[in-house]
Amino acid sequence: MYSPTSRLLGVLELLQSRQHISGTELAQRLEIHPRTVRRYIQQLQDMGIPVEAERGIHGSYRLKPGQRVPPLLFTEQETLALSLGLLTIRELQFPVERSTTETTLAKIERVLPAGLVQHARALQAAISMQLGMRSRRIEPTWLMQLSLAVQRCQQVQIEYLSAIQILTERTIDAYGIVFNEGAWYLVGYCYLRMAIRVFRLDRIQAMQLLDSSFERPASIDIIAIVQSALNATDQPNEVEVLLKTTIEHARHIIPPAMGRLEATPHGVLLCRTAVHLEWVAFSLLELDIPVVVLQPAALRELLQAIATKALTMINDPAAPSN
Template sequence: MYDPSMRVLTVLELLQARETVTGAELARRLEVSPRTVQRYVARLQDLGIPVEGRRGVGGAYRLKPGFRLPPLMFTGEEALSLALGLQALRHLGLQALAPAAHSAGAKLGRTLPHALRESVQALEDAVQLDASPWVVTTDAALLSQVLEAVRAARTVRFEYVSHQGQTTARDVDVYRAVHLGGRWYTVGWCHLRGERRCFRLDRMRGLSVLDLGFTPPDAFDALAYLRDTLTDLPPAHAVSVWLAAPPEELAGRVSLWRTDLTPEGGGSRLRCQREDLENFAAFLLGLGCAFRVDGPPELRGVFGRLAGRCAAAEAGGTLAHDPEPGAP
């Protein structure tokens, strides 16, 4: 089942969860003999944990009443998984949780034994997690509300802003929350449309959880549904750009979600579908290589406006925002 140290920790976990545990049950759960259980209990006692035993028929073990265990005790693999999970959390667009992630990491470090703490720190330092350039910042409190509604199977009400800027009121039976391609989505039954729909959390406003329950579908694969749905969505802008760098040089710097990156003419052809062309233009400039925009014309227009802003900044002027095309 486990190595001996894992079995000792399992005994401790069982004693924490139950007022008393019989030796026979521990032996069955650990797949060892009752005599071996006695050795594990003795090991816990050697570590200063007051385990009391009752001999005879029906003999059982318990922790001394009033004894308070340390708040966290982890194996090396458990500690590493927690540390890497906290590190990955910073790449999910939930900036509001960054202080909490740092605080949790600090608490984890203080709790671990010195040798294990050094081992985890060394492994953390050796790992680099790449943040997708398309990650969209999401309100952590909003995500928490959605997750609570999913857990309680409650309908939510919110205003939803479409890509065209139109706002509609929605009541939705939320089934799941999904992180895909740098964005958070929720999938559920939309009362307004009378069918399943997906919604981006960064476009949801004023969400409230209603006192209205529903029965979620069994074994619903929200991720598969979302991928199929997003594949069928009409593109906001079909982008085609030639980059003066081969694909291998761009690895890890270009998100491949809904993106095609192929060799072409000593460089790379990037084709994708993007909604926010100004952010995409800034991303292209940040790649640090020459490029040529072959489409759409609107992207070339964005670079024209950016050039004007750069010229104004170089001349010492200020220009905070460009007006929208066609705006007075």
């Protein structure tokens, strides 16, 4: 049985293969009613494909002379989803080279009708993203290999550097991957520890897929496992920051996931808990408003260390002067 989408593509294919084709012939070739042909033609025209109709007893349809449309078609909503998805991947600094997202966007534009090309370019030109986090850099090929291992229930062997700089070799049943607050985590059964463990992908030093497989547990919540592990190994910090702006402006520039906002006589109080203070610090530095860190002391110390490091970059007495 043909689907409406396959028939719509069939209409387009027949239009591209013939200089003229009548509605009757289209209906016969695709085994549909002539009124359905007219509906499909209208859909193609609404998508920006230049289909011309010649009226009359011997009327027919044709593509505008000199026009050929690739067989890959996207609707306006699909164009929106693809463009926003690629822009988000780029701004989140996911393990995909920026040039890859740019060339992918260019390839999508090449197969879009003119009207949708304008929509895609409008999205890219008009939208800026302030995501409030920085992603730790990981090896792109490892993320792909781990994803395949999860899908195939294939064991992996990794060399893992712990937070206290101890290097171990581990065999893992890879259950799933989680992106949380700027960091990537692998959840799996560790044969070294004989238990389910959570591993930061940026701490993996080497990795290879093994020929052996495993049976995935019937019910497992990998997000809950990551959150539980983070809360168990690192005491969450209570973050309180005073934003010197109005509550309306704060709601405009602060994403809901970044924390809870509360209006006060002195500004807007931003409150949340955070295991990793690094991404909180960089998120605050990117805000274009005055900010006062109230707590924790560890966040103030981290910002002081960042500031000291930044000053050494421009105040090196050994650097040659102009």
